[in-house]
Amino acid sequence: MTTTLTGYGGISEIGGNKFLLEDGELRVFLDFGRPFGRHSTYFDGVFIKERPGRGLLDPLMLGLLPPLEGLYRDDLVPPLTESSDAFWEPFRSRPDYRNLRRDGHPVDAILLSHAHLDHSGDFLFVQPHIPVFSSRMTAFIAKAVQDSGRPSTASVVYVNPQTIQDGLLTGDRTQGYLWRAWGFLDGAPDGEVAGDNPFASAASFWFWRPAKQKKASPEPPPAPQPPLRLRWWPLDHSVFGACGFALETSAGWIAYTGDLRFHGAQSPLSRKFAEGLATLRPLALICEGTNLEATQQVTEGEVHERCLRAVREATGQLVVADFAPRNVERLKTFLEIAQQTGRCLVIQPKDAYLLSAMRLAEPQAVPDLSTEPHLALYEDPKSRQNEWEKVTRQAYGEKLVGPAQIRNRPGDYILACSLWDMADLLDLEYLLEKRPGGVYIYSNSKAYDEEQKIDLARLWNWIEHFGMRPVGLRRDSRTGEVDVEPGYHASGHASGPELIQFVREVRPRLLIPVHTECPQRWQEELEGTGIPVAIPSYAQPVQLG
Numbered sequence: 347m348t349t350t351l352t353g354y355g356g357i358s359e360i361g362g363n364k365f366l367l368e369d370g371e372l373r374v375f376l377d378f379g380r381p382f383g384r385h386s387t388y389f390d391g392v393f394i395k396e397r398p399g400r401g402l403l404d405p406l407m408l409g410l411l412p413p414l415e416g417l418y419r420d421d422l423v424p425p426l427t428e429s430s431d432a433f434w435e436p437f438r439s440r441p442d443y444r445n446l447r448r449d450g451h452p453v454d455a456i457l458l459s460h461a462h463l464d465h466s467g468d469f470l471f472v473q474p475h476i477p478v479f480s481s482r483m484t485a486f487i488a489k490a491v492q493d494s495g496r497p498s499t500a501s502v503v504y505v506n507p508q509t510i511q512d513g514l515l516t517g518d519r520t521q522g523y524l525w526r527a528w529g530f531l532d533g534a535p536d537g538e539v540a541g542d543n544p545f546a547s548a549a550s551f552w553f554w555r556p557a558k559q560k561k562a563s564p565e566p567p568p569a570p571q572p573p574l575r576l577r578w579w580p581l582d583h584s585v586f587g588a589c590g591f592a593l594e595t596s597a598g599w600i601a602y603t604g605d606l607r608f609h610g611a612q613s614p615l616s617r618k619f620a621e622g623l624a625t626l627r628p629l630a631l632i633c634e635g636t637n638l639e640a641t642q643q644v645t646e647g648e649v650h651e652r653c654l655r656a657v658r659e660a661t662g663q664l665v666v667a668d669f670a671p672r673n674v675e676r677l678k679t680f681l682e683i684a685q686q687t688g689r690c691l692v693i694q695p696k697d698a699y700l701l702s703a704m705r706l707a708e709p710q711a712v713p714d715l716s717t718e719p720h721l722a723l724y725e726d727p728k729s730r731q732n733e734w735e736k737v738t739r740q741a742y743g744e745k746l747v748g749p750a751q752i753r754n755r756p757g758d759y760i761l762a763c764s765l766w767d768m769a770d771l772l773d774l775e776y777l778l779e780k781r782p783g784g785v786y787i788y789s790n791s792k793a794y795d796e797e798q799k800i801d802l803a804r805l806w807n808w809i810e811h812f813g814m815r816p817v818g819l820r821r822d823s824r825t826g827e828v829d830v831e832p833g834y835h836a837s838g839h840a841s842g843p844e845l846i847q848f849v850r851e852v853r854p855r856l857l858i859p860v861h862t863e864c865p866q867r868w869q870e871e872l873e874g875t876g877i878p879v880a881i882p883s884y885a886q887p888v889q890l891g
Contacts, residue, residue: 784812
């Protein structure tokens with residue numbers, strides 16, 4: 347029996363992980379993420395976007411999606427040919443083309459390591475009946491993001507079928523949503539379903555849909571069972587619910603890290619993962635290397651100390667905290683700072699919806715907005731509210747804080763917002779009849795491309811307009827370029843020394859480096875250890891047994 351691993355994303359790039367593990371007739375994908383680096387080569391997500399009316403065509407033509415016939419949704423085949431079969435004809439001569447069609451599922455399962463879109467974003471294109479397996483927390487985060495998100499976050503958990511209208515694909519509102527077949531590694535959502543209240547129980551949230559359709563959605567398929575022997579471990583990462591896997595094949599155990607780190611609040615989880623893999627002595631370890639060239643990391647504890655100092659120096663002034671929306675560990679850091687300084691952390695509605703979902707998945711993991719005295723919900727002005735916003739405001743109506751309250755006592759609050767929310771502060775400026783002033787703490791990652799650098803410059807302009815003192819950002823007086831000041835953000839990825847120690851401890855018989863722009867660095871670091879390195883190439887199988 348032949349065992350191979352073929353990479354269709356995450357090869358000499360950060361993100362976009364798509365790895366097909368095959369063992370005889372068995373096929374399992376490890377993640378199915380969006381390659382944001384390559385995607386930004388052509389699209390900016392605002393003015394230049396993929397054409398939804400052409401479905402699969404744009405990403406396939408640009409090489410952003412591998413041409414794997416049979417894997418993708420037939421309703422996303424654009425009406426350019428007489429049949430789905432004819433649509434694939436121009437792609438069949440490409441070297442990365444493969445026909446995965448067969449009786450039953452084209453692949454037996456997709457293992458989702460965590461809810462970041464560079465690991466899950468291309469689920470949009472995959473047939474919904476293919477079984478997906480993840481932790482319950484990952485599933486709930488993915489659903490909360492989809493419920494409250496933009497079209498780019500759509501169809502990770504459930505699918506809105508497409509139909510043809512005027513020669514283009516469009517959402518079919520006459521049909522119900524299609525559910526993905528989802529297997530929860532740590533137990534399915536429990537509790538009774540309350541149709542109009544997604545926060546009534548875990549099951550209520552999972553089965554609730556934020557938009558009404560003319561035809562009711564069918565019942566979700568029964569929870570699937572993994573098609574092979576599978577072990578999994580929860581990991582420390584910048585999003586909760588992340589996990590690593592080990593799969594037993596005919597050739598031996600194959601391990602996959604997803605994304606991990608060893609310097610966050612949950613670092614013991616990643617160490618247990620290393621210990622567990624070491625006992626298996628895997629045939630191959632598919633290992634991320636995002637920060638392989640970084641020699642040290644800022645810890646979450648250090649972030650807490652620096653941000654606490656900045657808040658204490660802002661006595662009587664408003665503090666704005668800018669952090670990634672799914673980084674709930676950072677949200678908890680600022681909540682602790684609010685508790686220590688007698689302030690209230692005011693979060694955005696999307697944050698509140700996400701927190702509520704995460705509490706249902708794992709009640710002890712996140713704070714309770716309804717009972718935590720130092721946590722409140724910002725009453726941002728909206729001319730139109732989506733269903734998820736309505737239920738969130740209804741659930742936490744007594745915890746709403748608006749600009750008038752912040753105007754009266756700005757030193758009582760830490761307002762969680764980012765560049766995308768800065769216009770809301772114009773209300774506060776108007777009510778104060780002056781610039782709000784205060785401190786803006788940027789506790790987020792650095793800019794990785796030109797678009798993100800432009801966003802940082804634009805953010806600096808807002809900060810200056812409001813007369814705020816930036817913390818965690820700095821501007822070069824000579825070039826005017828805005829950059830991140832180290833120390834106010836902890837990465838979601840392990841440093842080079844931590845990764846090397848991890849691999850040395852696991853001692854796989856083969857290392858396959860992924861999710862890194864410098865895979866060759868592994869060969870240098872592991873020279874003399876007896877651990878060979880196989881650098882994968884796009885769409886080229888690596889023989890494992």
